[in-house]
Amino acid sequence: MSVSPPVAPLRLDPAKFRDPQLTARGEARASVALAGLRTLWLNTGTLCNVTCRNCYIESSPRNDALVYLTAAECRTFLEEIERDALPVEEIGFTGGEPFLNRDLPAMLEEALARGHRALVLTNAMKPMRNQAAALLALRDRYGDRLTLRVSLDHYGALLHDLERQDGSFAVAIEGLAWLAQNGFRVNVAGRAAFGGEGEAALRAGFAALFADRGIPVDAADPVALMLFPEMDAAVDVPEITTACWGLLRLSPESLMCASSRMVVKRRGAARPAVVACTLLPYDPQFELGGTLAEASRPVALNHPHCARFCVLGGAACSR
Incomplete structure (x- = not known):
């Protein structure tokens, strides 16, 4: 089955998300300070074995805009963490498909041997x-300190394959079952609004799938089964002002950029760079420097994803 995604009209107000200091209405834009670096993400490269219809990072078998990170480059950041006694607890590996990078096992070994937890985001297909x-x-060496989070867009093959490719659900489930059978700690990542179902129905569907396949993932646990909001860049969202924290009763420290950063290596670059978060690998305003120390400055929430994904999650403080 071959389905082309519909072309959505751009509904985002072009006056928004222009100025890192002020919103389109002239209000003070919210920013988030780094409260403490707890998670360092390493983007292993944007190449992937499949092309999804709605990949926020545009991964595919041809997109190498972010090239493979090497074990030596990874080590530089792990050494900085150790030297500066940064409070990093977890090293996350994302892509693309991380297992396409042949240095991934060496990077995992280095991170785990230094005492960190490691999390790998994978589609659990052939590269894994x-x-x-x-x-x-x-x-065998590190047990539950290594977690693999497997992407399953939906608990049914039809919708998952519609997003990824025909037959991908069966392969991903086989990989997930292999991880479970071999005693790995596994989580699953799905999509909250996929198929038009509510969260309760989605979690019930995943629970039935896990029970049927003998996969020990608690579908009621929001960490074990993460349901991420949609990332439709064509839909308008409000800008986040400093007043929104009080209106939403939300602390800036609860946002991803208060406790994490991501390392990327751009095609043609001499060395890796550190960006504000996993969602914004390409926007130059979110490139913070070449070291973790340089990247410790506050992040202005000057992108629709900051509102859509991180702050609101379906709520709104102003329009």
């Missing part, structure tokens, strides 16, 4: 299974 021996060795 190709590195089964290395994964099993890491499991």
Whole structure:
């Protein structure tokens, strides 16, 4: 089945998200200070074995806008964490598909050996299974300190395959079951609004799937089964002002950029760079420097994703 995504009209107000200091209405834009670096994400490269219809990072078998990070480059940031006694607890690996990067096992080994937890975001397809021996060795040495979060857009094959490609659901489920059978700690990431179902129905559907396949993931646990909001860049969203914190009864420290940063390496760049978060790898205003120290400055919430994904999650403080 081949389905082309509909072309959505751009509904985002072009006057918004222009000035890092002020909103289109002239109000003070909210920013988030780094309260403490708890999670460092490493983007292993944007190449992926599948092309999804709505990939926010545009990963595909041809997109190498972010090239493979090497184990030596990874080590530089891990050494900075150790040298500066940064409070990093977890090293996350994302892509693209991280298992396409042949240095991934070495990077995982380095992170785990230094005492960090490691989290890998994967589609659990062939690239992961190709590195089964290395994964099993890491499991034997580090056990539950290694977590693999498998992407399943929906608990049914039809919608998952519509997003990714025909037959991808069956392969992903086989990979997820292999992880479970071999004693790995696994989480699952789905999509909150996919198929038009409410959260309760989605979690019930995933619970039935996990029970049927013998996969020990608690679908009621929001960490074990994360349901992420949609990332439709064509839909208008309000800008986040300093007043929104009080109106939404939300603390800036609850946002991702208060406790995490991501390392990327751009095609043609001499060295990696540190960006504000996993959602904004391409926007130059969110590139913060070449070291974790340089990247410790506050982040202005000057992008629709800041509102859509991180702050609101379906709520709104102003229009």
